[in-house]
Structures are given as C-alpha cells and as structure tokens.
Amino acid sequence: MLSPMIDDMFINHNIVFGDDPMMRWYVGNVYKDEKGNGNMEYCKIEKDKRKTDGFFAWTHALVLDDELEEYVPFEPMPTLIF
Numbered sequence: 001m002l003s004p005m006i007d008d009m010f011i012n013h014n015i016v017f018g019d020d021p022m023m024r025w026y027v028g029n030v031y032k033d034e035k036g037n038g039n040m041e042y043c044k045i046e047k048d049k050r051k052t053d054g055f056f057a058w059t060h061a062l063v064l065d066d067e068l069e070e071y072v073p074f075e076p077m078p079t080l081i082f
C-alpha cells in the first residue's frame with residue numbers, strides 16, 4: 001500500500017531530507033523487492049552491517065498519513081515580560 005506513495009514522493013521530489021546525512025544514509029541502505037503476489041517489500045542491502053532504522057520509522061509513520069489533520073500555520077504568542 002505504501003510503495004506507490006513512497007515512489008511518488010521520491011520521483012516528484014516531495015520528500016527532502018536536506019542536509020541530514022543520516023536519513024540519506026538510511027535510504028541508501030534500502031532496496032525494493034517485488035514479491036510473487038505483486039506486493040513490494042523494502043529490505044536491507046546488507047542484513048548484518050547496514051542500518052535502516054530511520055527509513056523504516058519513516059515508512060511506519062506514513063501508515064498514519066490519512067489520519068493527519070490539515071496543516072495550520074503556527075502563530076506564536078506575544079512575548080510576555082514580567
């Protein structure tokens with residue numbers, strides 16, 4: 001279910017990790033494997049030495065994407081001086 005959304009985010013440059021080398025490293029350590037039933041699975045490139053925790057935390061957060069509320073701009077409170 002998430003594969004089309006993740007593909008779209010990367011293809012259309014909707015996801016930007018900026019200068020975060022850790023997230024780029026996590027993503028670079030993952031490959032997509034197509035299962036016989038048509039499902040896609042994200043797997044580690046090298047099972048023992050590669051770290052993918054951040055990538056899989058991000059994909060688990062995407063599961064709740066449809067439950068997120070619309071973005072509301074943050075309006076800071078005025079500074080109070082006592």
